[in-house]
Amino acid sequence: MGDGTNDVDRLAGRFEEHRGHLRAVAYRMLGSLPEAEDAVQETWLKLGRTDASAITNLGGWLTTVVGRVCLDMLRSRSARREQPIDDTYVPDPVIRPLPHVDPEQEVLRADSVGLALLVVLETLEPAERLAFVLHDMFAVPFDDIAPIVERSSAATRQLASRARRRVQGATPSADPDPGRHRAVLEAFMAASRAGDFDALLTLLHPDVVLRADSGALVRGAAASKVVHGAKQVAEQALLFRQLAPLARLALVNGSPGLVTAPEGQLLSVMAVDVRDGRITGMYILSDPERLARLGFAAQEA
Secondary structure, eight states: OHHHHHHHHHHHHHHHHHHHHHHHHHHHHHSOHHHHHHHHHHHHHHHHTSOGGGOSOHHHHHHHHHHHHHHHHHHHHHHHOSSOOOTTOOOOOOEEOTTOOOGGGHHHHHTOOOHHHHHHHTTSOHHHHHHHIIIIITOOOHHHHHHHHTSOHHHHHHHHHHHHHHHHHHSOOOOOOHHHHHHHHHHHHHHHHHTOHHHHHHHEEEEEEEEEEOOSSOOGGGSOEEEESHHHHHHHHHHTGGGGGGEEEEEETTEEEEEEOGGGOOOEEEEEEEETTEEEEEEEEOOHHHHHHHTTGGGGO
């Protein structure tokens, strides 16, 4: 009994060493923090039903298993969905305090995935998403991915290539300097609070796109929407001007963003794309049901 318990404890310890990496893979595959956690837990259960002594490369084995679990979840999600995902959908954001530095979370932040990329990943077929995420983001060889999608290595390579073209065509280039990114966001906050329409226009790219996901139950001005163009987006900012003083800077998916959480109640999370000193994309999640599931547990993801 004692030896068996020690074996389980040792295996659990080895699994914990890979948990952050597995969560990062699952989050990119699913765009949902609760679902990513479920996928990691299912991977642990599968490990428990396997002869671990026969696994020569535990990290590689766990990565392919969590990939297979996520692929099944995506296929199940697609089967349940009666219509294509709405244009207003915003994936779960990862929220952290702005000055936060945590070496244990380096896996998630090292190649931090923006909401813009996650939005594009949602448009891919499940097998395309798996091939792209595992190969392009985590350097898993096509020979290891092919059995998961039940295709040849050459066909799997084609899946990733097709996904890569979609991603490159739809993902905006962004300013890599977080200082400039933050300065633009702070100026946007100041202009919103002041109700300065002209200042908002100077901070917004003419072709800016606002994607607001409020869920299916919210109606009226706060309902889910996609808004195109600087004038229209600036008008939206003024419409919700009364909330602007409540917004606080935070890291959202590795870049400066805004969190509105008066008295600790999360009302909305906003991420932005910034290029050449102007905002090119805005992503707002204010779906009460999804935010309640996220809470600030998202800081730990």
